Structure formats: C-alpha cells, structure tokens
Amino acid sequence: MKLLITGGAGFIGSAVVRQAIRDNLKVVNVDALTYAACIENVASVSNSPNYSFEQVDICDRTELDRVFSEHQPDAVMHLAAESHVDRSIDGPSDFIETNISGTFNMLEAARAYWVDKGKPESFRFHHISTDEVYGSLPDDKSILFTEDTAYDPRSPYSASKAASDHLVRAWHETYGLPVVLTNCSNNYGPYHFPEKLIPVVILNALAGKELPIYGDGSNIRDWLYVEDHADALLTVIKQGEVGRTYNIGGENERTNLELVKTICRILDEYRSRESGSYQDLITFVADRPGHDARYAIDPTRISTELGWRPSVTIEEGLRKTVQWYLDNEDWWRALQNRDGVGKRLGTG
Ligand SMILES: NC(=O)c1ccc[n+]([C@@H]2O[C@H](COP(=O)([O-])OP(=O)(O)OC[C@H]3O[C@@H](n4cnc5c(N)ncnc54)[C@H](O)[C@@H]3O)[C@@H](O)[C@H]2O)c1
Numbered sequence: 001m002k003l004l005i006t007g008g009a010g011f012i013g014s015a016v017v018r019q020a021i022r023d024n025l026k027v028v029n030v031d032a033l034t035y036a037a038c039i040e041n042v043a044s045v046s047n048s049p050n051y052s053f054e055q056v057d058i059c060d061r062t063e064l065d066r067v068f069s070e071h072q073p074d075a076v077m078h079l080a081a082e083s084h085v086d087r088s089i090d091g092p093s094d095f096i097e098t099n100i101s102g103t104f105n106m107l108e109a110a111r112a113y114w115v116d117k118g119k120p121e122s123f124r125f126h127h128i129s130t131d132e133v134y135g136s137l138p139d140d141k142s143i144l145f146t147e148d149t150a151y152d153p154r155s156p157y158s159a160s161k162a163a164s165d166h167l168v169r170a171w172h173e174t175y176g177l178p179v180v181l182t183n184c185s186n187n188y189g190p191y192h193f194p195e196k197l198i199p200v201v202i203l204n205a206l207a208g209k210e211l212p213i214y215g216d217g218s219n220i221r222d223w224l225y226v227e228d229h230a231d232a233l234l235t236v237i238k239q240g241e242v243g244r245t246y247n248i249g250g251e252n253e254r255t256n257l258e259l260v261k262t263i264c265r266i267l268d269e270y271r272s273r274e275s276g277s278y279q280d281l282i283t284f285v286a287d288r289p290g291h292d293a294r295y296a297i298d299p300t301r302i303s304t305e306l307g308w309r310p311s312v313t314i315e316e317g318l319r320k321t322v323q324w325y326l327d328n329e330d331w332w333r334a335l336q337n338r339d340g341v342g343k344r345l346g347t348g
Contacts, residue, residue: 002026003237004073006058006106007080009033011192012128014041015230016077021045023234028071030064031080032057035338040331041191058102064109075124075237078106081164084195085132085157086346089289092156099160100167103127107171114177125179126237127168131222131247132158133183136292139220141253144298145183147245154290172243180240182233184248185297189226189317190324194332195341197256198318201263202325203332205278206271211264212344215287217257220294224250225317228310235308246306249297252314257282262315266322289348 003020007013008029020027022045031037033055045051052071056063058080080102082088082095110125117123134145135152153162165181172179188198201211232248240246254262264278302308312320325332336342 001075002028002071002073003075003077004028004030004067004071005077005079006030007078009037009039009041010079010083011041012187012226012229013079014038014191015189015226016079016233017042017051018045019227019230019234021048021051024050026050027052028067028073029053030056030058030067034082035340036083036193038191038193038331038335058106059097061105061109064105065112068109068113074122075126076106076110077126077128077233077237078103079128081161083157084345085155086195086288087340088155088157088160089346089348092160095156095160100163103164103167107167107177111171111175111177119176121178123178124237124240124242125168125171125177126233126240127165127179127181128233129161129165129181129183130158131183131185131249131295131297132292133162133165134295137294137296139294141296144296145247146298147183147247147301154292178242180236180242181245182236182248183245184229184232185222185224185250185295187224187226187229189321190328191331192226192321194335195345198259198263198321199325199332201260202267202322203336205264205267205281206325209281210283211260211278211281212283212285213256213260214285214291216284217255217260218293219256219291220253220296221256221259222249222296223252223254223259223314223317224248224310225312225320228312231311232302232308235306236302239306241305246302247297247299248302249299250310250314251297251299253294253296254314262318263322266319270322270326285344286347288346
C-alpha cells in the first residue's frame with residue numbers, strides 16, 4: 001500500500017511516517033515545512049527505498065495534482081494543519097487558509113485523481129482531526145465525547161478543524177469519495193514541538209525557568225502517547241469503514257496541574273535539582289481566552305470495532321517522553337530559536 005501523508009514532518013505525521021515505513025508500507029510525505037516542521041523527525045526512515053518527500057503547500061492545487069499523478073497513492077492520510085491554539089488566537093488567517101482551504105484542495109485533488117482512476121472502492125481519504133471540535137465538557141466524568149457529540153468549536157483552531165471535518169463528510173455524501181475520519185485527544189511524546197505544554201514544562205524545568213500553568217491548572221485533557229495515535233491511525237486506514245468516524249483517546253484524564261506535577265516528579269527522579277523539587281518552579285499565569293474546561297474521549301467504537309487499544313499508560317508514556325527529551329538536546333535546542341517559541345502567545 002502506498003500512502004500519501006500530509007504533514008509528515010510534524011509531530012504526529014512524522015510518527016505515522018516512521019511507523020508506516022517500519023510496517024513496510026510505501027510513503028510519500030507531503031509537507032510545506034512551516035515553522036512547526038522538523039524534517040529530522042523522519043531522518044531514521046528517510047533512506048528507505050519506500051520513502052519519498054515532496055515539499056509542497058497543500059494550498060497549491062497544481063502541485064498537489066502533480067504529486068498525485070507522479071506518486072499514484074492508494075490512500076491519503078491528511079494531517080497537515082496549523083495546530084497551535086494560542087497562535088490561532090493571535091493570527092487566525094493561516095488556520096483558515098491551511099486547515100479549511102488546504103483541506104478543500106486536498107479533497108479536490110484526491111477526487112480528481114480517484115475519478116481518473118475509475119473510482120476504485122479501495123481508495124481512502126483519511127482526515128485526521130481533533131476532539132476540540134466538540135467544544136468543552138462539564139466536570140461530570142460520566143459525560144464523554146462520542147462520535148455523535150454535536151460540534152461546538154470555540155477557538156479559531158478548533159473552528160477551522162470543524163469546518164474541514166464538515167467538508168470531508170460532504171465530499172463523501174456528495175461525490176462518494178471513500179473517506180474515513182478520526183478525532184483524537186491531546187497527544188504527547190517524542191518530537192513534540194517545544195511550544196506545546198509538555199515540552200515547555202520539561203525544557204523550562206531543565207533550564208531552571210518558571211513552569212507556566214494557565215489559570216488555576218484545573219483544565220482537564222485526555223492524553224494519548226503519540227505512537228499509540230499513529231498505531232490507531234494506521235489501523236483505521238487499513239480497517240476503518242468508509243464514511244465512518246472514530247474517536248481516539250487514551251482514557252487518561254488529567255488536570256494540567258496534575259500533569260505538570262507528574263512531569264516534575266519524573267524529572268526529580270531522572271535528573272534531580274541541586275535543592276528542592278521542580279514543582280517549586282510552578283507559576284500560575286493569566287488564562288487563555290475561551291480556554292475549554294474539559295476534553296475526554298469515549299474510545300468504545302475504535303476498540304470494539306477495530307480492536308485498537310493504547311499500549312502504554314500515561315505514567316509509562318511520560319517517562320519515555322521525559323527520557324527522550326533528556327537524550328535529544330540537539331533536536332530541541334535547534335527549534336527553540338524559531339519564531340514565537342518560548343514567548344507567551346494567544347492572550348487575546
Ligand atoms: N497535537 C495534538 O495533540 C493533536 C490531537 C488531535 C488531532 N491533531 C491533528 O493532527 C494533525 C497533526 O498535528 P501535529 O500536532 O502533528 O501538528 P504539527 O503542527 O506538529 O505539524 C503540522 C505539519 O503540517 C505541515 N503544514 C502546515 N501547513 C501546511 C501546508 N499549508 N501545506 C503542507 N504542509 C503544511 C507543517 O509543516 C507541519 O510539519 C493536525 O491536523 C491536528 O489538527 C493534533
């Protein structure tokens with residue numbers, strides 16, 4: 001099977017590329033290499049004869065048509081997106097451009113290619129989305145996001161992803177394009193860009209800087225190890241039912257404060273401070289505008305219908321992640337100089 005993977009130089013896309021090559025699949029990685037990309041994320045597989053790379057912007061329809069025609073993929077896994085909520089508050093236009101217009105271009109290029117090939121039933125357009133499209137949950141632990149939860153996006157990022165989900169479903173209903181969709185909870189793990197909460201906490205702690213927590217730290221997220229997400233996505237592209245949506249989550253709800261304290265405990269064990277705990281560096285900062293209170297996924301459908309389950313607990317995943325950042329200083333140091341990294345963004 002040959003996969004056309006967009007956003008394969010990003011955090012999750014690169015995990016999918018590495019896993020797909022390990023599984024002996026063929027991959028063409030299509031990525032514009034924005035500020036959030038790091039092509040070193042796929043260095044371990046880039047010499048494989050099964051791997052190729054195209055530096056292409058998904059907003060460029062002519063280039064997309066060329067890539068489809070040259071590489072003849074059997075399936076598309078569409079991950080390319082602007083992904084940082086705080087940046088979407090400061091500058092929403094890139095989010096509208098890439099996440100909505102870019103997805104529209106991908107759908108049109110994929111549809112033209114699929115029609116040209118005689119509409120093969122085996123073709124798939126897999127759209128990778130987020131649980132943030134469902135909005136914010138109350139504190140009642142019995143209420144979870146299911147595939148039937150009504151959309152209620154509340155940030156420019158989640159609204160742009162919601163719009164792209166609607167386009168993908170419309171291209172299935174209207175044109176018959178064989179699509180599958182997934183909506184996943186917050187990911188963490190190796191190669192996470194150092195502007196997101198978990199790497200910020202690890203790297204600030206190592207530098208002896210304050211560990212900024214938005215608001216009072218009570219916001220709840222449902223964390224999933226990125227390699228488990230990649231495994232779920234490859235399960236869905238191979239076995240998912242056409243037209244169906246699968247929610248993906250790790251059943252690991254944590255408040256931001258609990259999460260940061262766990263990272264501090266692991267760091268205290270792996271690289272203790274001269275005195276005190278890394279927890280002493282925790283500082284509460286002004287909240288993000290419109291900060292959703294709680295996200296939590298019900299993964300029953302993907303587990304019962306496709307047999308997928310996460311392979312690590314959050315404790316195991318965080319230990320692997322902290323160890324990876326300790327072992328890969330060259331990787332994150334280079335990214336810390338990029339525009340906006342290390343600054344407080346998205347205060348409205
Ligand atoms: N990170 C999460 O916790 C999470 C959770 C659920 C869903 N998702 C979704 O998964 C996908 C990947 O997220 P991520 O965290 O890996 O993002 P990321 O920001 O790390 O990577 C995005 C990649 O897309 C590329 N890209 C951006 N604009 C592009 C364009 N116009 N043309 C081509 N390439 C472009 C970037 O260069 C980058 O390599 C996104 O669609 C996101 O909405 C993310």
